[in-house]
Amino acid sequence: MRTSHLYIAVFFSGLTTLAAELAASRLLENHFGTSNLIYASIIGLILIYLTAGYFIGGRWADRSPHPLTFLRVLAWGAFTIGLVPLISRPVLQLAADAFDQLQMGALIGSFAVVMVLFIVPITLLGTASPFAIRLAIQDASQAGRISGRIYAVSTLGSFIGTFLPGLLLIPTIGTYRTFLAISGLLLLVTLALLWRTCGWRPAAALGWMPLVIAALAVLGVRGFDKTTAGMIYEAESSYNYIQVLQEGDFRYLRLNEGQGIHSIYHPTQLLYAGPWEQVLAAPYFTRAPYDPADLRSMAIVGLAAGTTARQATAAYGPILIDGYEIDPKIVQVGRDYFGMDLPNLNVILQDGRYGLAHSPRRYQVISIDAYRPPYIPWHLTTREFFQQVHAHLTADGVATINVGRAPGDRRLIEDISATLQTVFASVYVVDLPDTFNSIIYASVQPADPGNLDLNLVYLTQRGDVSPLILYPLQVALANLQPAPVGGQVFTDDRAPIEWVTNNMVLKFLFSGETEVLQ
DSSP states (O other): OOHHHHHHHHHHHHHHHHHHHHHHHHHHHHHHOOOHHHHHHHHHHHHHHHHHHHHHHHHHHHHOOOHHHHHHHHHHHHHHHHHHHHHHHHHHHHHHHHHHTTOHHHHHHHHHHHHHTTHHHHHHHHTHHHHHHHHHOSSGGGHHHHHHHHHHHHHHHHHHHHHHIIIIIHHHHHHHHHHHHHHHHHHHHHHHHHHHHHOHHHHHHTTHHHHHHHHHHHHTTOSOSSOOTTEEEEEEOSSOEEEEEEETTEEEEEETTOOSOSEEEOSSOOOOSSSTGGGGGGGGGTOSSOOGGGOOEEEEESOTTOHHHHHHHHHHOSOEEEEEOSOHHHHHHHHHHSOOOOTTEEEEOSOHHHHHHTOOOOEEEEEEOOOOTTOOOGGGSSHHHHHHHHHTEEEEEEEEEEEEOBTTBOHHHHHHHHHHHTTOSEEEEEEOTTSSEEEEEEESSOOOTHHHHHHHHHHHHHSOOOHHHHHHHHHHHHHBOOOOOOOOOOOSSOOOHHHHHHHHHHHHHHHTOOOOOO
8 A cells, every 4th residue: 555545544534533523522512511521521532532543553453454454444434423413413402401401310421422422433543543654664764754754644634624623514514414524525535545555346345335424414414403492593603503492472592502591582572681681770880860861882792692782772772882793603693583783783703802902992881791601701701801891991981791600609700800800990799680690890980889779760750761771770779789709810811710610500500490591
């Protein structure tokens, strides 16, 4: 077998292995979330399977140092990768139901079953490099050079494989067909090499494999990935698995594993008793009386499908709103399903921190609604980020942060508050009733919660103020919490947010509680 053929084989084997690992991450995070615990489990187990493949491949190559054996093993590895989504789908649908009902035993069992499915294909692909080295070495004096080249070519393939799923395949054809695509690619390459090296008969004997993969691509992935009641739309982007649910006249946006609602829509109703309208209470901490006409600008970091933007426009008129959202497909869903067609809303498709840092504007209110335990972008929790928020607020500006908590665990609120207190003059916390959400208000100038009461009286007496303003003021007054004490300050150098959120999530899951708001 030519050395060039071996290089081709290990290149595509490395590409397929890393692409499968990245696709496995998306396959599982859609149902189990994007916790770093999930990522660690996936990466760790894949490495164990590869390790087993290295050991088995070395011994197998010594016993049968033939191209036919090598290419057959590679073909079976490629083929079984394509079977993973078909076999895992009913298990993952069971996992989705278990997550909705917080059935921890079924959830953990489903995760274990899916990870077991990767043992065979990843172990077989792991045999590629040691097998290729054994076939390539004809002169022991060249062993180091040949081994280095093979591992270099394999790693180059792995490099390509890290980008292929997330940037191209998953957003274009979805997770299930991504597995089928990388399986079919490696199969075609392997069978072509088998034909060139060993003749047409061995290749023809395995010719049924790509036909099965092609059939699965056409017939084997029909229907929704999840069986959630009321689901009218699902899609995958480079960042999220997206669901739109319909219940009566209400529509809900859910992401990834689906615990929590990120946006809500009703064609005639705008008051949802959730975290979204609490942003509208922000200016009333700063002074009294505060005229609603004085609010003219707002930024939303974590726009999602635009619920807060719609409420702010209804309450305050066509004020300037800049909405920062990193996921363009969520924005499209907002326009298609959530009425996000406001002429005063300027959608900015960027990471919130980067976009805000490069904005020339200053805002009276900046809403940060990008936290969802355990998926809290750490770079949006640090003192340096809040300094950027402060710099983009007007002199009377207020920032609001939607923060989750677990039963009896307020550490995340305390840590975020402690970090904010190093930057802002005043920090207040309001717990939303019947949810695990708190809204933190941080003002540039010293503020007084007594202003809330004065403003509520003032606005009520006017008689022309939207309930979208009056209601969050009432909620804020009734649920204002004592000033947080303690907590650690997060910085760009040290922000151990995962320690806090992982513990919170475990407490929440084992508490048996449920909630529906982001």
